[in-house]
Amino acid sequence: MAFLFLTGFLVGWFARPSGVQHDHANDSKLLDFLNEIQADNIRQYLRKFTQLPHLAGTEQNLKLAKEIANEWEKFGLDSVELVSYDVLLSYPKPEQPNYISILNQFGNEIFNTSLTEPVPEGYEGVSDIVPPYNAFSAKGQPEGELVYVNYGRTEDFFQLERDMGINCSGKIVIARYGKIFRGNKVKNAILAGAKGIILFSDPADYCAPGVDVYPSGWNLPGRGAQRGNVLNLNGAGDPLTPGYPAKEYTYRAEQDEGVGLPKIPVHPIGYSDAVHLLTLMCKRTSISAPHRIVRMNIYTSNQVTRIYNVIGRIRGAVEPDRYVILGGHRDAWVFGGIDPTSGVAVVHEIARSVGTLVKKGWKPRRTLVFASWDAEEFGLLGSTEWAEENAKILQERAVAYINADSSIEGMYTLRVDCTPSLHTLVYDITKKISSPEPGEETMTLYDSWHKRDNWTNERNAPRISKLGSGSDFEAYFIRLGIAAGRARYTKNTKTERYSSYPVYHSVYETFELVERFYDPSFRRLQAVARVRAGLIFQLSDSQLLPLDCVEYGAALHKYTLNIEAIANRHPDAISRYNVSFDSLLNAVKNFTSAAQAFHQRLNELDRYNPLEMRMVNDQLMHLERAFIDPLGLPGRPFYRHIIFAPSIHNKYAGESFPGIYDALFDIENAPEQDKAWDEVRRQISIATFTVQAAAMVLMPLA
């Protein structure tokens, strides 16, 4: 009987006076689980899953879905299913390749960019390698003068237009990759009036000093180029079915009304080709060269295509209606050696390890959901459509979402981005895992991480950052308000200045790249696997949810001071327009008090009363949900989290209090100052309400 089981389960419970409280009884089970995760298995899975390209919407990626589903079943998951959607994807035309030409004064092509990347050794016979392209580029053959726009950031265009007086209207712009999400570059180019945009990988951004290019090293070869979509979806998922799952019955907008589709051609090139285009400009960006014109030849086309998520479940033994989700994408631009298969292999090993426990009779308290998402590279489509289809259930039942995209992007230390309420759990888990670094055999991952990336400006602990976007947690965290986090191995950001990793989204992302350079022992991937596994284990199996609301209070306080400091850069306006952060600071104070009182009450809890535990856990689960505003952020209806959103200027970066931040952005140049500051006041009011409402979630129940 469930009650007797539960009673037994509760024995050994102990309460810490503050902070997150764990089941002590679970600790040995947790360690069993973490120890089950083996580096060699991850190596094998990575090897197996990177033999062929797995582009979303292709036969090969469906085959991989079936293979994974098959194995998850064999591992011992209770149920596994393929869930399909028909979403808008974008492919180059095989018979009419994309390229860019330099034209002479007679309109003849005197230089054309490469059509493909040289295929790495060992993969020569592989077909279906999609050439470098920017998915969802508009079709077209625009011709024009070229303008270099640096990284294509908002501030780059400001500088061009305001300081240098350079107008991009009717021009073709060329921007280097890096710093911000490429979709933002494209949006900025469109706003500036450009009729096309070329994206290139600059060695300054994609080559580490002293490192050879692939295959001798892990730098990007000159003819390598970064694929990637250039949508500005703002969380909408499938561009034709915003807000609703792209099922057979679903109404689809006309393609020219799709969300976030750029209206101009976009194309990526490597630095070997870029050199030719850049010399055109002779370093004089402001001087037009009418006899040297560039033409983009883009034939990429969009088509509604079926994609497949794999969804596996282990039914919770006590609370089957509480879900902990581990999700990562399966689709890759080509081989996906790092992105995403270093994540796929890790999820696979976690599924196998959980299955081993299940076969020995263990079941998690709550339901575990494993997800292999499709079409992440095309705008987080698989994960967003599933979130849309299951929104009503997830809203009521999802405890946490842990993301499992690429497990590694550097060879230095751990990187974690997560919601504040997961901070404590992340620290606790990393203290139970060994460092993967040679020479640190006796050190914990926590200590190794702490040593390498000490968050000294905040506290004496390793750095944890805010979630931005650019991976599949987006719909779960930013739209639905489900506590979320991600962990991976990263570079030393203090010394390594290149963006992501050099061969990102190129054909050179192979198994060998990881095996030779990033993680020869596969112990780094193992460590990442154990972090992700530890998170889902504790979230699914602890009697009391390991979510720390006091940490959230501290984060809110910090973000409030930050945003107040930004506003205070305009002292005159602040006083003229009567802008005050007092109400928000008060709400944060109320939140902090409520969180502290909540923690206090945990000590008085009757832990043998399953309903009392459930009610407290429901408060913790719904805390993140309380930050969701159904009205969304201005102009971004699917970004609904009032505390965190991807920056308007860079989807990859997380912004805190995004509504206020965006209202303040470049406010000194707003044409109507009173309206602009009115909007700041409105956004402060919304933030105040939201924080106050979140405090109410933590208050006594009636």
Next chain:
Amino acid sequence: MAFLFLTGFLVGWFARPSGVQHDHANDSKLLDFLNEIQADNIRQYLRKFTQLPHLAGTEQNLKLAKEIANEWEKFGLDSVELVSYDVLLSYPKPEQPNYISILNQFGNEIFNTSLTEPVPEGYEGVSDIVPPYNAFSAKGQPEGELVYVNYGRTEDFFQLERDMGINCSGKIVIARYGKIFRGNKVKNAILAGAKGIILFSDPADYCAPGVDVYPSGWNLPGRGAQRGNVLNLNGAGDPLTPGYPAKEYTYRAEQDEGVGLPKIPVHPIGYSDAVHLLTLMCKRTSISAPHRIVRMNIYTSNQVTRIYNVIGRIRGAVEPDRYVILGGHRDAWVFGGIDPTSGVAVVHEIARSVGTLVKKGWKPRRTLVFASWDAEEFGLLGSTEWAEENAKILQERAVAYINADSSIEGMYTLRVDCTPSLHTLVYDITKKISSPEPGEETMTLYDSWHKRDNWTNERNAPRISKLGSGSDFEAYFIRLGIAAGRARYTKNTKTERYSSYPVYHSVYETFELVERFYDPSFRRLQAVARVRAGLIFQLSDSQLLPLDCVEYGAALHKYTLNIEAIANRHPDAISRYNVSFDSLLNAVKNFTSAAQAFHQRLNELDRYNPLEMRMVNDQLMHLERAFIDPLGLPGRPFYRHIIFAPSIHNKYAGESFPGIYDALFDIENAPEQDKAWDEVRRQISIATFTVQAAAMVLMPLA
């Protein structure tokens, strides 16, 4: 210990093979509770609370709030608090009264409408009786020719413009009250280009044949007039703070940007005055009479004013985090003899009766919330602001909302409007209550109701209708998706053609009106009190929530056939634009299967397992929530229920599948037929998704 208590509690449980299952053990407690409710107490409370006017925002209404709070505490509620908001209200200027004049050719006033209603006997010394006015009317003194627009309905304006070629642009229109919400009349007048609108009570609509005018009978005297707001809020609450509670810290829009405020003057008159204006037109609406012009003199002004809700709670003994709300408004236009005090008195008697049980040691399983709302008459403001402030909590915790506005509007039988999942409970409860009708002493309320209002076109049962709007359940049901219902005593709608009741919103709504005419024995109010009380008792105390999802399936099926039939009036377009209801019908079928399987599984439930019960109850609670679309209906972001919304053409009426219905409305006259039918297909797709998602809520948990 809570568990032992619970075990005891569960003894005696029995399961019916289908339908809603009740605690048998509770039945005697329920009857104790219902028997506690006494007609004489209701009479006393009504007498006490109708001595003085209780207009929202006045000292007198705050005083009443304190009095009620005080008594609720004495009755034995666990906590009672006053919750205030600062909302936009609207009052006439005491020193500059509103009126309408007929002007002669020299522009002199040759007739003025009355400034006040004659005060009824016994109330002569009462000050602060607000004269008839339409709250939120624009200020202004427009002059113009008068056009009679019948009831001012959409179809009335269509007829004028399309069939009779009458243009209302620049005219002052005069509409009779009745049939639809007055705010819709005003909106239609604005759309037609009118520069003012006069509303009058036609004896055809406000006098029952053969009945004297008050005080000899219950008909409206000639100089009586209907007050009422003329907002088109579409659920926004306070016009200046849509979406957020109107607290001190809240950002307020400029008044000219407030939601739903009419841009033209509006004024109500009685039929004695109306006769003079109508004869102006000599029955020839199309002929202009330039020498006889009407002028409206309107000085009503809007001001942000503090209002007060009273919120009382009895903490649930087992699930304090589950709320059952009984709410009704306290503010009245004048004495509020019927509206709302016949509801206030009933809520008061219910609170007293619950308190009596509590004093004897009983506690409900779930938390009971009693609400006395303020400023309902000004656009459901008190209830909507509280819903906004508590939205995040209510979303997760509210089981049901029972509305308690006016308890009586006729002398014939019961009237119930509720969500389909409450049908079964309403029938069950009315079978436990006696008929209040003389000569029916041995009959149940159910049988009396059944005899008088048999729903033969649907089934062999008394009629239950859809919820529309016009009272405080709106934010709870239509915005938040909380199962809701209302019950009152009503007229015989087959024979009594007048709208609401004749003296509605006039100064003649007194205690004596109810005591002399509507319910001399107060047994009708007692019966209504018992229905409302029975609902909150069973919802708060049954172990298994008495919500019937199979009934919801039947209702969805019916609504789908209805809307399909409406679409099928355009057979050519249906086939040309490929419009099909198959997907929706399929979703309804899936819903029905899921509901039936859910009911089946209830039989296998381990009723001694508190978590199992909680999980099943959570599914039932969240069912209504699943019909909420966070994106809202087109142009109505706060009407978010996909199955039910107030009609765009009449706020009082409920429309099923409102998105589809509105897309189809007058579609034959849409300028772009393809776009219009595209929108129909889009709305069918949204309905399909929503019903399918609701089915998923009822499916097995993992």
